[in-house]
Amino acid sequence: MNRSSVRLLHALRPDGRNLWMVGDAKQSIYRFRGASSFNMARFGKEDFANGKRGRLKRNYRSVPEIVESFSSFATTMCSGDADSGLEAHRDGKGQKPELRTVQRAEQQQVALADAIEQLRSEGFAYRDQAVLCTGNEKLSTIGQDLERLGVPVLFLGSLFERAEVKDLLALLSVLVDRRAMGMLRVACWPDFTTSFSDVAAIFEHLRAAEHPSGSWLQHVDAIPSVSDTGRQTLSKLAIALSGFDQTASPWTVLATLLLDRTRIAARFGVSEDLADRTRGIAIWQFLNFMRVQPAGRGLPITRMLDRVRRLVRLGDDRDLRQLPAAAQHLDAVRLMTIHGAKGLEFGGVHMPGLNSDTIPRTPPAPPCPAPDGMIAGAEGSALEAYRAGQAEEQECLFYVAQSRARDRLILYAPTEKSNGHSRPLSPFLDRLGSALTRRSVVPARPLPVAAEARGVELVIDGRLRFGAPQIALYESCPRRFFYTHVLHVGGRRTTTAFMHLHEAVRSVVEAVIASDVPVTEQELTDRTDTALADEGLGEHGYRAEFRDLASAMLRFFLSGRAGAIAEAPVAVSINLGGEEILVEPDEVLMRPDGIRAVRRVRTGHMRSAESKDVGAAALILAVKQAYPGAVAELVHLSDGEASELSLSDRELKGRTDKLSKFLGDIRAGRFPAEVSSRTCPNCPAFFICGPTPDGPLQKKFA
Numbered sequence: 001m002n003r004s005s006v007r008l009l010h011a012l013r014p015d016g017r018n019l020w021m022v023g024d025a026k027q028s029i030y031r032f033r034g035a036s037s038f039n040m041a042r043f044g045k046e047d048f049a050n051g052k053r054g055r056l057k058r059n060y061r062s063v064p065e066i067v068e069s070f071s072s073f074a075t076t077m078c079s080g081d082a083d084s085g086l087e088a089h090r091d092g093k094g095q096k097p098e099l100r101t102v103q104r105a106e107q108q109q110v111a112l113a114d115a116i117e118q119l120r121s122e123g124f125a126y127r128d129q130a131v132l133c134t135g136n137e138k139l140s141t142i143g144q145d146l147e148r149l150g151v152p153v154l155f156l157g158s159l160f161e162r163a164e165v166k167d168l169l170a171l172l173s174v175l176v177d178r179r180a181m182g183m184l185r186v187a188c189w190p191d192f193t194t195s196f197s198d199v200a201a202i203f204e205h206l207r208a209a210e211h212p213s214g215s216w217l218q219h220v221d222a223i224p225s226v227s228d229t230g231r232q233t234l235s236k237l238a239i240a241l242s243g244f245d246q247t248a249s250p251w252t253v254l255a256t257l258l259l260d261r262t263r264i265a266a267r268f269g270v271s272e273d274l275a276d277r278t279r280g281i282a283i284w285q286f287l288n289f290m291r292v293q294p295a296g297r298g299l300p301i302t303r304m305l306d307r308v309r310r311l312v313r314l315g316d317d318r319d320l321r322q323l324p325a326a327a328q329h330l331d332a333v334r335l336m337t338i339h340g341a342k343g344l345e346f347g348g349v350h351m352p353g354l355n356s357d358t359i360p361r362t363p364p365a366p367p368c369p370a371p372d373g374m375i376a377g378a379e380g381s382a383l384e385a386y387r388a389g390q391a392e393e394q395e396c397l398f399y400v401a402q403s404r405a406r407d408r409l410i411l412y413a414p415t416e417k418s419n420g421h422s423r424p425l426s427p428f429l430d431r432l433g434s435a436l437t438r439r440s441v442v443p444a445r446p447l448p449v450a451a452e453a454r455g456v457e458l459v460i461d462g463r464l465r466f467g468a469p470q471i472a473l474y475e476s477c478p479r480r481f482f483y484t485h486v487l488h489v490g491g492r493r494t495t496t497a498f499m500h501l502h503e504a505v506r507s508v509v510e511a512v513i514a515s516d517v518p519v520t521e522q523e524l525t526d527r528t529d530t531a532l533a534d535e536g537l538g539e540h541g542y543r544a545e546f547r548d549l550a551s552a553m554l555r556f557f558l559s560g561r562a563g564a565i566a567e568a569p570v571a572v573s574i575n576l577g578g579e580e581i582l583v584e585p586d587e588v589l590m591r592p593d594g595i596r597a598v599r600r601v602r603t604g605h606m607r608s609a610e611s612k613d614v615g616a617a618a619l620i621l622a623v624k625q626a627y628p629g630a631v632a633e634l635v636h637l638s639d640g641e642a643s644e645l646s647l648s649d650r651e652l653k654g655r656t657d658k659l660s661k662f663l664g665d666i667r668a669g670r671f672p673a674e675v676s677s678r679t680c681p682n683c684p685a686f687f688i689c690g691p692t693p694d695g696p697l698q699k700k701f702a
């Protein structure tokens with residue numbers, strides 16, 4: 001119930017006669033669409049005066065032990081009161097809710113799988129058990145872990161992040177990507193298994209000369225250093241894709257490939273394995289998505305891929321997460337968000353992650369809060385109202401989750417962080433009173449490692465050598481670093497006009513640094529215009545705005561050089577345990593105050609971690625080594641700011657140790673992905689990120 005629904009009711013029935021409303025303030029979890037317990041509280045008073053009010057006190061669903069647990073919690077909730085408890089209608093022969101603690105996070109999923117099997121042996125079918133979490137990302141990980149542990153789950157998750165769908169996206173991308181990075185995944189398909197060294201040979205071949213996208217498949221004999229088996233498999237792939245090129249329709253390509261030219265769809269169709277059935281459903285859902293694509297200009301596959309990125313970035317793929325009704329009969333554990341489970345009930349409910357950093361969660365302040373005083377019934381500023389509402393909703397979520405359980409409720413929490421420090425339990429647990437039993441469990445088996453988390457068998461000839469910005473990328477996502485700087489396939493693909501603007505500014509900056517004579521105002525204007533035109537922005541609808549932006553950035557750049565003497569920047573090589581980090585300052589200035597500044601110039605904005613990351617540490621180390629007494633500066637032209645880097649000795653030591661560790665991890669082939677639904681859709685490797693082909697990969701860096 002939100003304010004709009006109250007107003008609508010008012011318009012329909014101003015006097016409130018014959019209106020009947022039922023609600024549970026303790027289950028108000030729809031704040032994001034304006035529903036709150038406040039609306040319920042005033043419904044029969046202010047909104048429709050003189051309403052009669054009653055309380056429903058009997059719970060028919062759960063065993064008394066579980067009712068006692070959430071009722072005791074309810075009496076302490078913001079939206080509850082001393083009379084919030086319920087009486088159980090069922091007989092009291094049930095089991096108390098349990099908290100099962102494990103030491104480390106990865107043991108939690110094993111404990112969960114063990115408990116699911118235990119309940120099954122007690123007579124609760126998989127389909128009568130649910131795992132509830134607050135968010136889809138967590139569910140996705142749990143779902144994959146449970147499948148690896150042999151527990152069938154009913155959960156699609158984000159369709160485009162599912163392995164079998166990514167496999168298909170990667171295959172389609174091979175037709176439109178000149179560098180064919182999708183081969184990394186296609187080479188892992190049972191139908192087209194290709195060794196890592198053969199895939200690396202394809203990448204090498206495509207880098208050496210320009211080939212129209214996908215055309216190389218018709219000439220596999222021309223690729224040097226591919227093994228005979230590799231050639232045979234690639235010919236099979238060429239036959240499977242024959243007749244299709246970069247202009248093909250994605251639906252036709254996949255329907256033909258899956259149904260006519262391979263046994264892939266048939267295999268999923270006849271498989272008895274529940275995980276295969278879910279994969280089949282995901283592919284069916286994906287094909288349906290592809291069949292109807294909005295009209296537009298450009299290559300259909302590229303357009304579809306761009307649309308997928310957009311949908312995931314905006315979280316607009318929600319409809320595609322829904323399982324079709326036909327899947328509901330499958331005997332598999334339900335994985336749901338608490339929001340998704342509202343209104344449902346299960347014999348056994350499992351709730352992992354009962355830690356203080358998970359529930360209650362304190363979300364960051366909203367970027368655009370409602371104006372103060374706008375939220376009816378709220379006290380304090382808009383931000384305080386937001387915080388209070390969030391705190392209330394976290395309690396409600398926990399209440400809803402518990403009250404889904406008919407017979408068994410099992411909660412889980414790890415007690416140790418990955419660094420060995422203790423990980424506090426959720427404060428909500430203490431509010432369940434004596435209704436909760438607690439025990440710590442030690443699962444007998446380990447969690448099997450996921451295919452994509454396995455290391456890469458990297459054979460490195462000589463030492464490692466990376467630039468400072470490259471190693472900084474390893475810090476933000478080791479997997480992206482692997483694609484970009486080890487395999488050299490992850491470069492930027494689609495460039496926007498805005499990116500061209502930055503390229504134009506960059507080229508003027510480089511020209512200014514390279515030139516010995518100071519630049520006049522007129523020259524700067526001319527150079528800016530030429531650079532913008534070279535980048536294809538001369539006729540752009542926003543050319544005037546782009547020109548203003550470029551001029552402001554370049555003026556700021558020149559103002560930083562005023563009165564300083566520019567020296568030729570030299571690259572500095574830092575040796576770390578025999579490996580090498582190369583730092584190339586953009587410019588070195590002797591300032592009028594006699595201080596030398598070694599500067600890194602970027603056209604964009606400064607990222608929040610940039611002044612403290614390992615790239616910054618490498619710049620400081622380079623300055624210490626080659627320019628004693630100088631200061632290191634990060635210049636960001638979009639911010640109009642130059643910031644001097646300062647790391648305490650302790651911080652610098654920490655970052656240096658980190659740099660050494662990263663180099664060690666790279667040598668050992670460790671490239672875990674830093675998965676985030678916010679940043680991943682922007683990554684060039686979004687569609688291919690995952691497992692790598694079998695076999696060793698030879699590399700030489702220095």
Ligand SMILES: Nc1ncnc2c1ncn2[C@@H]1O[C@H](COP(=O)(O)OP(=O)(O)OP(=O)(O)O)[C@@H](O)[C@H]1O
Pocket residue numbers: 024027059060061342343344345403
């Ligand atoms: N009078 C009754 N006698 C026996 N069982 C009942 C009765 N009313 C409801 N139940 C059972 O209790 C359970 C909960 O009922 P229902 O789903 O209608 O409640 P609810 O208030 O909508 O629950 P929630 O809001 O928590 O999802 C169901 O299994 C239902 O069959």
